[in-house]
Amino acid sequence: MAGQPDGKHPGWPARLGTLRVRAGDVALRPVRLRDGGPWRRIRVRDRDYLQRWEPSAPGTWQERHSGLSWTTQWAGLRTLARRGACLPFAITVNGVFAGQVTIGNIVRASLQSAWIGYWVDSELASKGVATAAVALAVDHAFSDAALHRLEATVRPDNAASLRVLTKHGFREEGLFERYLYVDGAWRDHVCFALTAEETGSGLVARLIDRGGAERV
Ligand SMILES: CC(C)(COP(=O)(O)OP(=O)(O)OC[C@H]1O[C@@H](n2cnc3c(N)ncnc32)[C@H](O)[C@@H]1OP(=O)(O)O)[C@@H](O)C(=O)NCCC(=O)NCCS
Numbered sequence: 001m002a003g004q005p006d007g008k009h010p011g012w013p014a015r016l017g018t019l020r021v022r023a024g025d026v027a028l029r030p031v032r033l034r035d036g037g038p039w040r041r042i043r044v045r046d047r048d049y050l051q052r053w054e055p056s057a058p059g060t061w062q063e064r065h066s067g068l069s070w071t072t073q074w075a076g077l078r079t080l081a082r083r084g085a086c087l088p089f090a091i092t093v094n095g096v097f098a099g100q101v102t103i104g105n106i107v108r109a110s111l112q113s114a115w116i117g118y119w120v121d122s123e124l125a126s127k128g129v130a131t132a133a134v135a136l137a138v139d140h141a142f143s144d145a146a147l148h149r150l151e152a153t154v155r156p157d158n159a160a161s162l163r164v165l166t167k168h169g170f171r172e173e174g175l176f177e178r179y180l181y182v183d184g185a186w187r188d189h190v191c192f193a194l195t196a197e198e199t200g201s202g203l204v205a206r207l208i209d210r211g212g213a214e215r216v
Helices: 033-045 047-051 069-083 129-142 159-167 203-209
Strands: 016-021 024-030 087-093 096-107 113-120 149-154 171-182 185-195
Touching: 016 129, 016 203, 024 129, 033 047, 033 069, 033 096, 069 087, 087 113, 087 129, 096 129, 113 129, 129 149, 129 159, 129 203, 149 159, 149 171, 159 185
Parallel strands: 113 149
Antiparallel strands: 016 024, 024 087, 087 096, 096 113, 149 185, 171 185
């Protein structure tokens, strides 16, 4: 089960999908260098929509979305993915880059645990994209990637993200006080978690059964 020293690890690289939701056909694939154009365009436009919820990094939003910033981020994610420390997926809708879902901080040995994080283009909001992307990523994490537990931490007022997690059966485990530096201050976050035993036949199958998506 442990990460492999040859630079590969279970479940990576992978392409996952496709699920049809209200926004279109949702699939996941590894992030690419050429995602930089759409990544920057969407995130510069969506600053107000994203900045309230995402961990702060040094520099202004503009600086963090300058010409070379995606190249640096992509290279960092690729290195971590090769080491088995993360699964950095691009979300596509009808084949077009529409956001990211990342499984990060993968710890093996007797923990087999990681966190999951995501964001979606505001122009596609509330059309089922994150719900489908999280279902695909979680099922993959608990099958091919051989993880056992996923955690998600969310600000208590992030209604859309809370809805995505609770729809999929993530359990609330407690409040992490002053947990992450977000939007200029140390913010409390609610911790949610899910273990492999809780997913039954899988989140994708459950989502399809409830009419939230169709397999394409
Ligand atoms: C959170 C986020 C990824 C959700 O993406 P999405 O594609 O719109 O999500 P979905 O459409 O799959 O599901 C969102 C659900 O929240 C609901 N929702 C959206 N805004 C809401 C609000 N203000 N109050 C209550 N529910 C809300 C939607 O109705 C939908 O539920 P439904 O399918 O039962 O109707 C997106 O809002 C985003 O990128 N936010 C900014 C970044 C962020 O918060 N990331 C997560 C950090 S923990």
